[in-house]
Amino acid sequence: xxxxxxxxxxxxxxxxxxxxxxxxxxxxxxxxxxxxxxxxxxxxxxxxxxxxxxxxxxxxxxxxxxxxxxxxxxxxxxxxxxxxxxxxxxxxxxxxxxxxxxxxxxxxxxxxxxxxxxxxxxxxxxxxxxxxxxxxxxxxxxxxxxxxxxxxxxxxxxxxxxxxxxxxxxxxxxxxxxxxxxxxxxxxxxxxxxxxxxxxxxxxxxxxxxxxxxxxxxxxxxxxxxxxxxxxxxxxxxxxxxxxxxxxxxxxxxxxxxxxxxxxxxxxxxxxxxxxxxxxxxxxxxxxxxxxxxxxxxxxxxxxxxxx
Numbered sequence: 001x002x003x004x005x006x007x008x009x010x011x012x013x014x015x016x017x018x019x020x021x022x023x024x025x026x027x028x029x030x031x032x033x034x035x036x037x038x039x040x041x042x043x044x045x046x047x048x049x050x051x052x053x054x055x056x057x058x059x060x061x062x063x064x065x066x067x068x069x070x071x072x073x074x075x076x077x078x079x080x081x082x083x084x085x086x087x088x089x090x091x092x093x094x095x096x097x098x099x100x101x102x103x104x105x106x107x108x109x110x111x112x113x114x115x116x117x118x119x120x121x122x123x124x125x126x127x128x129x130x131x132x133x134x135x136x137x138x139x140x141x142x143x144x145x146x147x148x149x150x151x152x153x154x155x156x157x158x159x160x161x162x163x164x165x166x167x168x169x170x171x172x173x174x175x176x177x178x179x180x181x182x183x184x185x186x187x188x189x190x191x192x193x194x195x196x197x198x199x200x201x202x203x204x205x206x207x208x209x210x211x212x213x214x215x216x217x218x219x220x221x222x223x224x225x226x227x228x229x230x231x232x233x234x235x236x237x238x239x240x241x242x243x244x245x246x247x248x249x250x251x252x253x254x255x256x257x258x259x260x261x262x263x264x265x266x267x268x269x270x271x272x273x274x275x276x277x278x279x280x281x282x283x284x285x286x287x288x289x290x291x292x293x294x295x296x297x298x299x300x301x302x303x304x305x306x307x308x
Contacts, residue, residue, distance in 0.1 A: 110157025
């Protein structure tokens with residue numbers, strides 16, 4: 001039996017098709033495509049008409065892949081996150097998608113999103129027994145989870161995703177030092193619950209999942225080894241010095257020069273700028289000295305649904 005999982009992120013839509021054989025799942029197909037449904041409307045609580053069209057174009061293509069792999073519609077699970085759950089026309093968007101593609105969207109809470117990210121991350125990386133801080137930077141929200149290999153100690157979703165930050169703070173190219181300072185002040189105010197939780201559980205390692213972290217890992221591999229990591233590798237160490245090397249480049253170079261950095265992709269060239277400012281803030285404010293990363297995230301966390 002085959003199952004399809006769709007993660008309708010605020011910047012990117014992900015499709016994962018798996019086949020269930022006994023008690024195990026085998027990946028058949030995976031694709032991620034930009035839709036930027038948060039663009040130009042996220043801070044106004046609206047999915048624009050242009051964004052709806054971009055979403056439908058991608059979801060029609062996903063439906064073709066789903067049909068080609070023989071997945072029944074009742075075995076398709078699609079979840080909507082920040083951009084959809086906070087949009088005034090989010091319900092209307094889901095109705096349009098259902099009418100045009102047959103795909104039914106379940107809009108999940110930030111807390112549920114954090115749980116699914118945790119489930120995905122621990123499939124992709126060995127968290128061990130010590131508490132780690134898991135971080136997933138989306139276009140609309142950022143999920144923070146403190147947990148180890150066996151349990152979640154604390155979790156919270158914050159509506160400070162990359163597209164929101166981009167439209168709120170990144171008004172010049174490259175970003176101005178004063179904008180970075182304003183972002184740090186904003187994070188200090190917004191992330192007080194995270195600081196309090198970190199004082200209680202004392203995570204020593206930051207574990208980033210997908211998104212900007214994938215690009216930072218690709219930049220590291222290209223810089224140190226001259227090649228991209230194997231697509232089968234799901235767990236990485238990102239040296240702190242390499243993060244700060246990337247940070248300096250990404251916050252001082254204009255878009256065209258950022259795009260020329262080995263490992264950079266078009267999808268992330270803009271949103272990674274507020275992303276690295278946020279990562280740097282978390283590292284410094286929580287005095288974390290180790291960064292790990294995994295390519296697994298929400299969509300892999302949803303695989304448990306396919307196992308029944």
